[in-house]
Amino acid sequence: MTPSAALEALRAQVPLVHCITNYVAMNIAANVTLAAGASPAMIHAPEEVANFVPIAGALTINIGTLSAAWLDGMKTAAIAANSSNVPWVLDPVAHFVTPYRRKAAQELLNLKPTILRGNASEIIELAGAAGSGKGADSGDRVNDAHNSAQALAARYGCVVAVSGSVDFITDGSNSASIIGGSDIMPTVTALGCSLTALVGAYAAVAPRLDATVAAFVHFAEAGERAATDAIGPGTFAAAFLDKLYALEPENLEETRVSWF
Structure with a gap:
């Protein structure tokens, strides 16, 4: 499915996306999901996630602000997603920073996410190599994470997406790079x-590899266009949401994608 066809499906179906994300990201993740054309639900309590996941089109899990109760909810939700054939996306934010985070990320990865999304340092470290990340920021180039991404995709049977100046996405057999975006985005x-929430939105309406590529193309296109209207991070954030909302399927340029 092409990015343009995936956006058509997203806008037509308006999928419900169950987002378990961190405190810092809740607002922007919900707004990005809404602007793109999907419907977010920010639910994380262990007592209710198992009942909510089956009615969602996709689940996303981001470990940014981790706690024991949230981790219980994440694992319960992932198990429910697997049982209900609901695609789910794992974002192992800064998993290498502490032993607790590393263990949590590995436990979630062992539950076999449909899609794994991270920066280069997160993907390199998750594959067992030494990265140069600093907190949630990558210290490695996307190119340096290609082999790690392909190894993780093969090991866990998932799509792996590496975010950076030129994004890299692979399912272990087929890979794509995506150009675009803006230096203001970080x-x-x-x-x-x-972006993890947006990947989940697309995963609800398209095959996992096509969905991931479409989400990254939509994100890159909106970022590039927003940069032309922005004078800094504040104006960029508002312009980015507007561009996500205004983009039509024919605007998702396939020339941004290189398959190999």
Whole structure:
């Protein structure tokens, strides 16, 4: 499915996306999901996630602000998603920073996410190599994470997406790179986390590899267009939501994608 066809499906179906994300990202993740054309639900309590996941089109899990109760909810939700054939996306934010986070990320990864999305350092470290990340920021180039991404995709049977100046997406057999976006994007808090929510929205309406590519293309196109109207991070954040909302399927340029 092409990015344009995936956006048509997204707008037609308006999927419900169950987002378990961090405190910093909740607002922007919900707004990005809404602007793109889907419907977000920010539910994380262990007592209710198992009942909510089956009615959602997709689940996204972001471990940014982790706690024991939230981790219980995340694992319960992932198990429910697998049981209900609901696609789910894992964002292992800064998983290498502490032993607790590393263990939590590995436990969630062992539950076999449909899609794994992270920056280069997160993907490299998750594959067992040494990265150069600093907190949630990557210290490695996307190119350096290609082998790690392909290894993780093969090991866990998932699509792996690496965010950066030129994004890389692979299912272990087929891979794509995506150009676009803006240098301002990393200066807006939790914008990367919101991409995870957008990937979930597309995963609800398209095959997992096509969905991931479509989400990244939509994100890159909106970012590039928003940069022309922005004078800094504040105006960029507002312009980015407007561009996500205004983009039509024919605007998702396939020339941004290189398959190999």
